[in-house]
Amino acid sequence: MGHLKIFSGRNSKHIAKKIADILDTKLGDCEIKNFSDGEIWMKYNENVRGCDLFIIQSTNSPSDNLIELLIMIDSAKRASANRINAVIPYFGYARQDRKDQPRVAITAKLVANLLEKAGADRVITMDLHAAQIQGFFDIPVDHLYASAVFLKYFMNLNLKKLAVASPDVGGIKMARAYAKRLHADLILIDKRRPKQNVAEVMNVIGDVKGKNVIIVDDLIDTGGTFFNAIKALKESGAKEIYGACTHPIFSGDAIEKISKSELKKLIVSDTVTLKRKSKIIETVSVARIFAEAVIRTNKDKSISSLFHVML
Numbered sequence: 001m002g003h004l005k006i007f008s009g010r011n012s013k014h015i016a017k018k019i020a021d022i023l024d025t026k027l028g029d030c031e032i033k034n035f036s037d038g039e040i041w042m043k044y045n046e047n048v049r050g051c052d053l054f055i056i057q058s059t060n061s062p063s064d065n066l067i068e069l070l071i072m073i074d075s076a077k078r079a080s081a082n083r084i085n086a087v088i089p090y091f092g093y094a095r096q097d098r099k100d101q102p103r104v105a106i107t108a109k110l111v112a113n114l115l116e117k118a119g120a121d122r123v124i125t126m127d128l129h130a131a132q133i134q135g136f137f138d139i140p141v142d143h144l145y146a147s148a149v150f151l152k153y154f155m156n157l158n159l160k161k162l163a164v165a166s167p168d169v170g171g172i173k174m175a176r177a178y179a180k181r182l183h184a185d186l187i188l189i190d191k192r193r194p195k196q197n198v199a200e201v202m203n204v205i206g207d208v209k210g211k212n213v214i215i216v217d218d219l220i221d222t223g224g225t226f227f228n229a230i231k232a233l234k235e236s237g238a239k240e241i242y243g244a245c246t247h248p249i250f251s252g253d254a255i256e257k258i259s260k261s262e263l264k265k266l267i268v269s270d271t272v273t274l275k276r277k278s279k280i281i282e283t284v285s286v287a288r289i290f291a292e293a294v295i296r297t298n299k300d301k302s303i304s305s306l307f308h309v310m311l
Contacts, residue, residue: 002052002082004298009057011065015270016056018287042071052298053081059092060272070118077119086120089271090247094129112136124293127218127246144306146246146269149284151181153267163187163211167229171217178216189229209237219247223254230261240264247271
């Protein structure tokens with residue numbers, strides 16, 4: 001494959017720099033700016049013709065981050081890059097992956113179409129909100145998992161009488177995988193959502209009395225689901241409660257909710273930049289997983305060992 005070059009959008013400089021350092025290379029030189037009306041302009045300041053290009057950009061809010069990624073892909077395609085790999089640590093708009101109500105959009109599919117149309121040849125991402133989103137693409141998708149770093153963290157804590165909880169039915173597969181590797185019990189929290197961004201916990205399924213519990217989830221947005229899960233587990237007799245979240249979106253007063261809860265520690269990854277810090281939130285980096293995926297992709301080697309952790 002062509003010479004490897006890594007570029008970053010403005011939203012993911014923090015993790016892109018770590019990936020480049022691990023691979024003992026430098027981020028490519030590109031210029032991105034906004035016109036006075038907010039329109040995005042970008043230019044590669046070095047030759048990318050024939051290169052195996054990796055563009056790193058998470059597509060969390062605002063939507064400019066997604067548009068910026070699309071513009072970078074289009075620019076690379078028109079500059080004759082050999083292969084364009086969109087490295088998307090956090091794949092935004094993934095929560096709208098089906099028509100669960102009349103007259104709503106399936107935006108996960110729309111974003112997949114946009115990435116392909118812009119010229120992406122491959123997508124590398126982590127902990128999709130729904131694994132079936134991989135099927136929305138007609139190009140290769142490498143779905144990585146943050147579980148490797150999270151499991152190592154919790155194994156080092158050597159917690160006794162351990163249980164792993166999923167805050168909703170959708171996350172049960174992830175929770176089951178964690179429970180299996182930590183030799184822990186599995187807990188399910190039955191949740192009903194009366195409206196968007198409002199979660200109501202109904203029942204805790206499983207025995208948590210006197211146990212240390214780890215709540216695992218792919219993302220935390222407003223924190224409502226997570227906060228209610230903590231409350232329900234405590235009311236059911238849980239001892240210490242920990243959390244693991246790949247994508248710390250933390251909109252609104254999410255950090256305040258979690259900081260005031262009875263959570264012992266929340267472990268998050270660096271797929272997105274934390275807006276504010278908290279004493280109970282600790283960040284672990286997944287840059288090494290992405291770096292390994294990048295180098296193996298460039299050399300056309302299998303990366304299955306990187307995403308089979310959760311199977």
